[in-house]
Amino acid sequence: MLLTKDAFGKDFMWGVSTAAYQIEGAHNQGGKGLSIWDIFVKKKNKIFQNQHGDTTCDFYNRYTQDLYLMYSLNIRNYRFSISWSRILPDGTGEINEEGIDFYNRLIDISLELGITPWVTLYHWDLPGALEGKGGWVNRDIREWFGNYVSICVAHFGDRVTNWMILNEPLVFSAAGYFLGVHAPGRKGLNNFLAAAHHAALAQAHGARVIKSMQTDSNVGTTFSCSHIEPFTMKEKDILAAKRADALLNRLFLEPLLGLGYPTKDIKILNRIEKYMKQNDENDLVFNMDFIGIQNYTREVIRYATFVPFLQAKIVSAKERKVEMTSMNWEIYPESMYHMLRKYNAYPNIPPLIITENGAAFPDVVESNQVDDRKRIKYLQDTIVQVSRAKQEGVKVNGYFVWTFLDNFEWAEGYHPRFGLVYVDFQTQNRIVKSSGHWYANFLK
Ligand code: BGC
Numbered sequence: 001m002l003l004t005k006d007a008f009g010k011d012f013m014w015g016v017s018t019a020a021y022q023i024e025g026a027h028n029q030g031g032k033g034l035s036i037w038d039i040f041v042k043k044k045n046k047i048f049q050n051q052h053g054d055t056t057c058d059f060y061n062r063y064t065q066d067l068y069l070m071y072s073l074n075i076r077n078y079r080f081s082i083s084w085s086r087i088l089p090d091g092t093g094e095i096n097e098e099g100i101d102f103y104n105r106l107i108d109i110s111l112e113l114g115i116t117p118w119v120t121l122y123h124w125d126l127p128g129a130l131e132g133k134g135g136w137v138n139r140d141i142r143e144w145f146g147n148y149v150s151i152c153v154a155h156f157g158d159r160v161t162n163w164m165i166l167n168e169p170l171v172f173s174a175a176g177y178f179l180g181v182h183a184p185g186r187k188g189l190n191n192f193l194a195a196a197h198h199a200a201l202a203q204a205h206g207a208r209v210i211k212s213m214q215t216d217s218n219v220g221t222t223f224s225c226s227h228i229e230p231f232t233m234k235e236k237d238i239l240a241a242k243r244a245d246a247l248l249n250r251l252f253l254e255p256l257l258g259l260g261y262p263t264k265d266i267k268i269l270n271r272i273e274k275y276m277k278q279n280d281e282n283d284l285v286f287n288m289d290f291i292g293i294q295n296y297t298r299e300v301i302r303y304a305t306f307v308p309f310l311q312a313k314i315v316s317a318k319e320r321k322v323e324m325t326s327m328n329w330e331i332y333p334e335s336m337y338h339m340l341r342k343y344n345a346y347p348n349i350p351p352l353i354i355t356e357n358g359a360a361f362p363d364v365v366e367s368n369q370v371d372d373r374k375r376i377k378y379l380q381d382t383i384v385q386v387s388r389a390k391q392e393g394v395k396v397n398g399y400f401v402w403t404f405l406d407n408f409e410w411a412e413g414y415h416p417r418f419g420l421v422y423v424d425f426q427t428q429n430r431i432v433k434s435s436g437h438w439y440a441n442f443l444k
Helices: 034-041 059-072 099-110 141-156 169-177 189-213 235-250 265-276 334-344 373-391 434-443
Strands: 011-018 077-081 116-124 162-167 218-224 229-230 290-294 297-303 312-314 350-356 396-402 421-424 430-431
Touching: 011 116, 011 265, 011 350, 059 099, 059 169, 059 430, 077 396, 099 116, 099 141, 116 141, 141 189, 162 169, 162 189, 169 189, 169 312, 189 218, 189 265, 218 312, 218 350, 229 235, 229 334, 235 290, 235 297, 312 334, 334 373, 373 396, 430 434
Parallel strands: 011 077, 011 396, 077 116, 116 162, 162 218, 218 290, 229 297, 290 350, 350 396
Antiparallel strands: 297 312, 421 430
């Protein structure tokens, strides 16, 4: 099926997403404090080939050209994140005026070009000074975060109305505080449960802070999600898949909607109670204006005795011998359709916006061109699935491609390229890939 954007109606928002640590570079310029990612990447063997984001796309110095490039590709919605430690080098206390100026210019130029800013307040780069006080494991983070959010609204709220509170709280609490594979590299169930609960509290608190300061704000938050299927129809696998679904797809959404944590399906979550105080259950609830969903693939799950707490494991795309991206994720665009249907089925769910979707492939530059047909097909096929869900009545209002520029892909370093625009990290030269031209044409 060949789709045009008209099929989605004129109010549907099309855009691209990025994140501060992945593109800005200038990690110690402009008065910025170090974030947990600036610190984590310097530890040995945490990141592919010990790479880091000190410079990455140098967006901090090149944002004007990059915004013009975005404009030339007909992109009119731009989701980016603010680096907390650029605004507050110590996480709290003194404001760094140079950081405020940077985001002011970024917002102003976007608006001059007719590009609407969509601001993520937290995309994983916690100020290192706050990690020194326990980071997300310390309950005070709710107030630290609320203070930072209020500073952002006070400085940018005259021009920004679209806010996303957190980027994928499950990923930063699980990868950063349970598995130790992302910053700050902490491990263990207690760290994870505390971090998860405090992230859920901060999420609702941050949204309340914005609403109290800006009546016309459009506030959401974003969740990673994957369609889950059991490996076989054996009861053990079906139950394992259910537990994985509760963890990967429901842990942060359900308390926000007032349904509490999905403890029935993962018993271990009962231990979160240790961190709950009076009123927390109510404080976790907030009526967002939209929910951002970020979907890349599906997961196939089987029962596994030896996996602690969950007794479930992912059957990798490699093992299943299915087609994969450079992240070793199965190419499975229907996952988007299933997730839209699943989230839309919750009573009182606000409209959904796809705040991230995309694919990494081994791009090759030939005669100054990158002919990334696989990415075009992936994006087209996913957009067809979005349209299918929309036609069946799912309230979905937007789609943002992950991502604009090839960038620093966290623990994977620079080898997975997700961009519509190719970046040569030696020269900082940009080449619009075929997918970038395709998107520009689709958006025309
Ligand atoms: C994150 C991005 C990341 C992308 C691809 C999402 O989990 O929000 O920062 O680059 O997926 O892995």
